[in-house]
Amino acid sequence: MKIENINIPLMISGNLIENINLNDNYYRMRIEAPQIARKAKPGQFVMLSMWETKDPFLKRPFSFHNIEPDLGTFDILYKEIGKGTQIMVKSKVGDLVELIGPLGNGFMIPENTNNIAVVARGIGIATLMPLILESKKRGIAIYAFLSAQTGSLLLCSNEINSISEKVFYTTDDGSKGAKGIVTNFLENVLKEEVIDVVYVCGSKRLTKHIRNLQRKYNFLAFVSLEEHMACGIGACKGCVHKTKDGYKRVCKEGPIFPVEEVIFDD
Ligand SMILES: Cc1cc2nc3c(=O)[nH]c(=O)nc-3n(C[C@H](O)[C@H](O)[C@H](O)COP(=O)(O)OP(=O)(O)OC[C@H]3O[C@@H](n4cnc5c(N)ncnc54)[C@H](O)[C@@H]3O)c2cc1C
Ligand code: FES
Known part of the structure; x- marks a missing residue:
């Protein structure tokens, strides 16, 4: 794509x-x-x-x-x-x-999208917040899956709560929401209903889980990748990431990639 x-x-x-x-x-x-x-x-x-x-x-x-x-x-x-x-x-x-x-390329919201899931770990919510607001403006239902080390680091949670259909939290210390992997909640939702597009930012681990869920439940999914950058404009190739079509510049071809195209070596 x-x-x-x-x-x-x-x-x-x-x-x-x-x-x-x-x-x-x-x-x-x-x-x-x-x-x-x-x-x-x-x-x-x-x-x-x-x-x-x-x-x-x-x-x-x-x-x-x-x-x-x-x-x-x-x-x-x-x-x-x-x-x-x-x-x-x-x-x-x-x-x-x-x-x-x-x-960079920015998020793609396909036409006729009825609902989306956003999956954020920690500071990853920084990137996803404008997508949430834009989706709300377009009347798209939002399911938010937020994860952080501890409850106080679940940033923007009040705002997200007020505009989302449902919000699920996990924290490493169990101080807010459940302990464990937030994508388990996503799977519970996917068992009940169709989610049109899933967007993830802030965690390789969660992105890999979403890829596994995607194979099982067949939805569109995009990840916002973060790599060290030097020029930011596509000139130095310092930010390349492995994909199914070879190495791609995160600053130019990304930072948003279809989840199924991205290859994580570790
Ligand atoms: C497209 C893109 C969007 C980003 N958006 C945000 C954002 O909205 N909010 C935010 O807080 N951060 C964001 N980041 C990460 C941010 O760029 C880095 O945190 C920042 O460059 C660190 O600069 P520094 O000089 O403070 O740290 P440095 O002194 O450069 O590094 C300190 C330590 O952090 C590590 N580090 C630095 N950058 C990264 C990185 N990208 N990934 C993993 N480890 C890193 C270094 O290896 C080093 O160990 C984004 C990165 C990218 C590529
Ligand atoms: S940072 Fe130079 S090509 Fe991406």
């Missing part, structure tokens, strides 16, 4: 207009960059830097989390894990953000 690229990326500066701590090491940043906000689609991403240093040097990729084309803003939901995100955490309202985007 071919997924067309839908945008020519812009290289511009944006303004940081909000940067708040949500929980532990999870943050939400709001960036004003009208040209990008007007073109951005769910599942696409930006390459971003807020540093002019040699270390970190390269821009970092982040998905659009909430897109407000009319306000000219978009949000990034991010986890502090290394040098770049540490600088992001310390950034202040009014700081400039160097951006390249929108990048």
Whole structure:
């Protein structure tokens, strides 16, 4: 299945207009960059830097989390894990953000889709949230399957709860929902009804489970892959991932791929 690229990326500066701590090491940043906000689609991403240093040097990729084309803003939901995100955490309202985007192919929602399932592990919900909102706008029923280490890290759960048909949670410590694998709940739903499309982000393990379920229940499924990126625009081949048709650039042919095309070696 071919997924067309839908945008020519812009290289511009944006303004940081909000940067708040949500929980532990999870943050939400709001960036004003009208040209990008007007073109951005769910599942696409930006390459971003807020540093002019040699270390970190390269821009970092982040998905659009909430897109407000009319306000000219978009949000990034991010986890502090290394040098770049540490600088992001310390950034202040009014700081400039160097951006390249929108990048990547974005999610495809087939015509006549009645319902979808979204399966997110941890920060994976950052990428899936605009898809959830877009699906809601189109009157598509949403089944959400959310998984995290602990209950407080089930991000956006109130918002998702308020717009979804059903929400299922699992946490590693059992503090919210069940312990165990969230795709077991998906299988229970699939036994009862047809799900048109399943979207997954944030876990190879869950993606592999979805591939197994797909063989059994025959539905469309897409995964948003995350690879280390250097250029973000298809030039360096630093982000390739193995697929049935050879290696593909996650930044250019992806980051969204049909689940059945992706090969995980481990
Ligand atoms: C298309 C795409 C969309 C993304 N969207 C988001 C998002 O919405 N929110 C978010 O928090 N993160 C997202 N990421 C991941 C994000 O880009 C990385 O967390 C970020 O680049 C880390 O930068 P850093 O300088 O803080 O960490 P670094 O100092 O570069 O790395 C710190 C540690 O994290 C590891 N690491 C870095 N990047 C990745 C990665 N992509 N996968 C696995 N391990 C990694 C490194 O190996 C290292 O061990 C996305 C990645 C891609 C490819
Ligand atoms: S990051 Fe350079 S080709 Fe994808």
